[in-house]
Amino acid sequence: MKKKVEGKQLLISEYLKIINGASFVEKWKVNDDVVFIEYFSSYRHYKDINKGSNITEEDFENYFNTGDKILKIVIGEPARIFREFSSVSAVIIKLQEISYYITRASLDSLTNLNISDLSTEDESWRNFANEHIYNKLNRQKLYSQINNFTSDLHLRISHNNLTLDQSLQVLNRKIEKGEARILNNGTIEFSTPGTFDEPDKKKSKYSLFFIQGVLRAAGEFLTKKVLDGSLLESIKDLFE
Structure with missing residues (x-):
């Protein structure tokens, strides 16, 4: 996986050596996307x-306890x-x-x-970083939102004692019937059949597609596993 920079190819393996906190990275892996x-x-x-x-x-200790470093990472x-x-398509x-x-x-x-589309050659990347990475309130809001879907899905899986694969199938069927949708903030909303329209279905299926893509990369052993921890921990197993 390469990125063209100033006439040469930058490997993701080279890029990961210079990320924030690189000195404290124990390991990294790339599995497909x-x-x-x-x-x-x-x-x-x-x-x-x-x-x-x-x-x-x-x-x-100071590195991770100063300046809201964890959220910035x-x-x-x-x-x-x-x-x-x-x-x-995904970073864990x-x-x-x-x-x-x-x-x-x-x-x-x-x-x-x-x-x-964001670039360092104009102000687009700088504007993004200032608004979402360095602005404490916006950073906290975004941090909370990107974790809502995982937490919500895990709670529903745990409550119904379903395997991850079964839960995703149930959610997909509910989306198709117009009785469930995935909101922009990551939470799952349920209602009576036919409540949600085609745009809701399309957007929700798109979100679900990315989760399933990660699971396909992991293989059958993960998708059929009954969760005993969080969804994130189970997805993480594909790198072990």
Whole structure:
């Protein structure tokens, strides 16, 4: 997976070496159009792997506790990856034992922008970064929105004791009947059959498509698994 920059090809493997907090990334993998990034969960774990590092525990703790760093990484790094690499459709970030799942479609929808069109050659990328990455209130709002769908879906799956595959099939049927839709903020809304129209169906199926795409990349073992954790943790298993 490459990005053309100033006459040369930039590999995503090279790009991931310069992301925010790159020194604290334990591992990363690319599976088709999905990028997984996992940061070290603790300073002890970091030192076990990087015995010669001069970084102190205070340095490690301060990095993630200062300036709302976690939210900046969760919002900013997927946006940068989507802008640089048009073939990437989803980014999964595991940071401090929490996994975050961000799709290109959801980020485009929530910001009303096409991330791929943003450029450093004009003010479009700077404007995006100032509004959504560096503005604390907007960053918090966007951070909350991109996690709503996952949390909502997981609660429904847990309540009904269904496998992930079964739950997605049920949701798809409800969307087709016009009795369910996925809102722009990621939540799932249910009503009586025929309530939601064709535009609602089309948009909801589009959102569902990206989730299913990640699951297809993971294989049958994941889609048929009964969830014992969050949807994000299960999707993360495809990289293990």
